[in-house]
Amino acid sequence: MVPCRRRVAWLALGMMAVPMAVAQQRVSRVSKAPELDPQIVAAIKDVSPARVKATIEKLVSFYNRSTLSAADTASIAKGRGIGAAREWIRSEFERYSGECDGCLKVEMQSFTVSPPARRIPRPTEIVNVVATLGGTDPANAGRIYVVSGHYDSRNSDNENVSDPAPGANDDASGTAVALECARVLSKHKFPATIVFIAFAGEEQGLYGSAHCAEAAKTAKLDIAAVLNNDIVGGNRTPGDKTQEPQWVRLFSEGIPAAATPEQIKLIRATGMDDDSPSRQLARYIRQVAEQYVSGFEPKLVSRPDRYLRGGDHLSFNDQGFAAVRFTEYREDYNHQHQTPRIEGGVEYGDLLKFVDFAYVANVARLNAATLASLASAPAPPANVRLLTRNLENDSTLSWSASPGGLATKYEVLWRPTTDSDWSPQNTEAVGNVTQATLKRSKDNVIFAVRAVDAKGHRSLAVVPLPER
Ligand SMILES: [Zn+2]
Numbered sequence: 001m002v003p004c005r006r007r008v009a010w011l012a013l014g015m016m017a018v019p020m021a022v023a024q025q026r027v028s029r030v031s032k033a034p035e036l037d038p039q040i041v042a043a044i045k046d047v048s049p050a051r052v053k054a055t056i057e058k059l060v061s062f063y064n065r066s067t068l069s070a071a072d073t074a075s076i077a078k079g080r081g082i083g084a085a086r087e088w089i090r091s092e093f094e095r096y097s098g099e100c101d102g103c104l105k106v107e108m109q110s111f112t113v114s115p116p117a118r119r120i121p122r123p124t125e126i127v128n129v130v131a132t133l134g135g136t137d138p139a140n141a142g143r144i145y146v147v148s149g150h151y152d153s154r155n156s157d158n159e160n161v162s163d164p165a166p167g168a169n170d171d172a173s174g175t176a177v178a179l180e181c182a183r184v185l186s187k188h189k190f191p192a193t194i195v196f197i198a199f200a201g202e203e204q205g206l207y208g209s210a211h212c213a214e215a216a217k218t219a220k221l222d223i224a225a226v227l228n229n230d231i232v233g234g235n236r237t238p239g240d241k242t243q244e245p246q247w248v249r250l251f252s253e254g255i256p257a258a259a260t261p262e263q264i265k266l267i268r269a270t271g272m273d274d275d276s277p278s279r280q281l282a283r284y285i286r287q288v289a290e291q292y293v294s295g296f297e298p299k300l301v302s303r304p305d306r307y308l309r310g311g312d313h314l315s316f317n318d319q320g321f322a323a324v325r326f327t328e329y330r331e332d333y334n335h336q337h338q339t340p341r342i343e344g345g346v347e348y349g350d351l352l353k354f355v356d357f358a359y360v361a362n363v364a365r366l367n368a369a370t371l372a373s374l375a376s377a378p379a380p381p382a383n384v385r386l387l388t389r390n391l392e393n394d395s396t397l398s399w400s401a402s403p404g405g406l407a408t409k410y411e412v413l414w415r416p417t418t419d420s421d422w423s424p425q426n427t428e429a430v431g432n433v434t435q436a437t438l439k440r441s442k443d444n445v446i447f448a449v450r451a452v453d454a455k456g457h458r459s460l461a462v463v464p465l466p467e468r
Contacts, residue, residue, distance in 0.1 A: 035456050036291060039188050040372040044292055046184040047368060049361040052176045055092070056233075056360070059085060059172035060352050065153040067201045068124060069161040081161070082200065085151050086127050089198045092179055093131035100186045104196075105132040111211050119158050119204035126201040128208045131182050135375065137191035140404040144193045145374045146226040146323075147181045147367050148209070148312055149174025150202035153350070155339040158204065163339050168352045169233030170336050171202070173360050174326075177229040180364040181371060190375035191406060192224075199312050202230075203337075209312035217319040225281050225374060225460070226323035227367050228313035234359030237332045244329040245359050248366070250298040251305050251313075251325040252282040258320035266465070271417050274302065275446060275463045277322035283421050284460055285324070285370050292369040296362040299329065300420075306331075322460075326363055377457035378406035381434075384449050386442055386464035395442040397464055398435040402451035409452050412436050413461055414445040422448065422461065 059065065062085040069075075071083025078084070090106055097104035109128040113120045129151070135141030153167025154160075166172075175198050182196040201207030209228075216223050235243055255267055256276045267273055282300050289298055305311055305325060316323035332354070340349030381399035397412060409432050413422045429452075430436040438447075448461035 037372070037376060037455065037457065040292060040369055040376070043184045043188055043372055044365040044369050046187070047180055047361050047365045049357045051183065052180055052360045052364060053357040055176040055179050056168055056172040056355055056357070057352060058088060059151065059175060060166045060168050062088075064155070064161050064163065064165040065151060065167055066155075066158075066161050066165055067126060067152045067204055067207070068121070068159060069165075071125065082152060086129050086198070086200070089129045089151060089175070089179070093129065093182060093196070096183045096186045097131070103133060103186050104182065105134065106130070107132075109208075109212060109215075113201070113207055117204075120207075121159060126207050126211070128200060128212055129198040131196045133182070133186055133190070133194045133196070135191050135193040136189045137404065137406075140191040140379065140406060141193050142222050143379055143404070144195055144221055144223045145371050146195045146197060146223055146316075147178050147229070147371055148197040148199055148226065149176070149178045149229045150199040150208065150312055151175045152200045152203055152208075154203040154337055156337065157339070160339065164349070166340065166352065167350050168355050169231050169235065169328075169350050171230045173231065173233035173355060173363075174229030176360055177232060177326075177364045177367055180361070181368045184368055185372060188372070190372065191404070192375040192379075194371050194375050202312055206310060206312055206315050209315035210318075213315040213319040213321065216321070223316065223321045224379075226313055226316045226321055227285075227326065227370060228311055228316075228323060229326045229363060229367065230311045231327045231331060231336065232360055232363040233354065234328050234356030235330060235332050235335065236354050236356045237335065240330075240332065242330050245356060246295055247297055247299045247329040248363055249301050249327045249329055250282050250285060251301045251303060251327065252276070252278040253304040253317050254279060254302055256320065257304070257314070257317040270466060272446070272463060274420065275448075277460070278317060278324055280448070280461045280463070281322045282324050284374070285366065286421065288370045288373050289366055293362065293365050296366060298326070298366065302420075326367070328359070373457060374460070376453075376455075377459045378402040378451040378453050379404045380459040380462045381407070381410060381449050381451050384462045384464040385467040386447060388442070388466040388468050393439075393441045394437050395440055395447065396435065396437045397447055397449060399449050399462075399464075401434055402459065406453045406457075407451035407459070408432055408454045410436075411450050411452055411458070412438060413448045413450065414438070414440060416444065417446055
């Protein structure tokens with residue numbers, strides 16, 4: 001599991017009565033685009049479609065990566081089955097680490113699932129491969145950002161481990177994104193921690209990620225965001241004119257899976273059903289794309305996942321973490337979960353030839369830019385409140401300082417309740433204060449606050465809880 005780092009202070013701080021600096025803020029509009037960070041520009045320039053292709057080819061070469069497939073020494077030596085796949089992923093992480101003076105801590109997070117368990121007919125070891133790029137600032141290293149894909153695959157039959165299950169798109173593509181992010185980001189340093197994970201047991205029911213998310217919750221790890229990549233291959237089915245290679249879908253939950261009945265009541269009362277931490281993360285990613293990845297755009301989808309499907313981000317949502325899913329714009333179901341074959345003139349199978357490596361590289365760029373932005377930025381402000389004691393048309397927000405000491409100022413965002421995103425026009429820089437009063441009615445807008453550092457890195461936005 002990700003190392004049990006010191007729990008970052010913001011949750012704890014949020015509970016304390018921090019004396020409030022009631023500074024009368026100097027308000028200024030923020031309308032120009034934030035400046036680009038040269039380190040982030042360099043990292044995403046380093047993302048290579050050729051490297052992405054090599055990774056996916058290698059993963060496909062293991063023939064069948066079902067979680068139920070072979071993991072014995074002989075099979076690993078032959079390069080067959082899930083055991084060989086995970087050993088190779090570990091060796092890749094270790095290779096990247098060797099090129100950065102051991103900057104990555106590489107671990108196998110292993111546990112056994114025994115029947116009765118859904119789609120697990122016999123006791124099966126499930127192993128997540130985890131690489132951690134520790135944050136360089138002790139005051140911020142406890143804040144963790146995760147990027148993931150699942151390296152297990154399947155064909156038409158859950159228990160078939162003898163026929164090919166190439167899983168080139170589902171989900172060698174997402175695994176390649178996590179690996180490529182590790183490769184390019186490990187050459188740089190960030191104050192907060194980034195964790196790269198290849199999950200197993202996804203196809204049987206999110207076993208690997210569920211275990212990981214539960215362990216993180218138990219260890220009180222401050223996982224501030226999870227970017228899960230599953231089916232990001234771009235689907236190049238010949239003759240398919242409906243794929244949109246400039247778009248990737250970005251799924252995020254609205255009402256958090258982990259919300260208590262009291263929290264749901266509050267969400268309903270305040271109209272905050274479009275403002276979960278996962279939704280703020282999705283909006284953040286859209287902004288990062290505008291800044292750093294030209295010609296490639298996440299299409300935000302306001303639901304946890306597609307119909308009839310799920311993914312590893314949901315395991316993190318279930319434990320109360322902000323987590324989103326990247327998936328290609330249009331999926332071809334003949335090329336997922338299918339034993340390769342030709343039937344009635346139709347080619348079935350999740351084959352290498354249907355993957356668009358340039359597309360996967362764009363998804364990797366967007367993930368890398370997001371991780372680098374978040375891990376460079378201050379922690380979000382804590383304990384964000386909207387004061388609702390009086391009937392008045394001004395709105396006063398208060399918060400505790402961003403823990404970790406990176407913030408040099410704060411911004412208050414607002415949008416009409418019917419708008420789906422923040423905008424630079426509706427953003428006010430309020431200085432290095434912990435309270436701000438805006439001449440704007442809280443009844444008509446949704447507010448949020450974010451922290452900004454001296455170089456312009458911005459934290460995730462936090463919507464306030466009402467305080468009477
Ligand atoms: Zn998948």
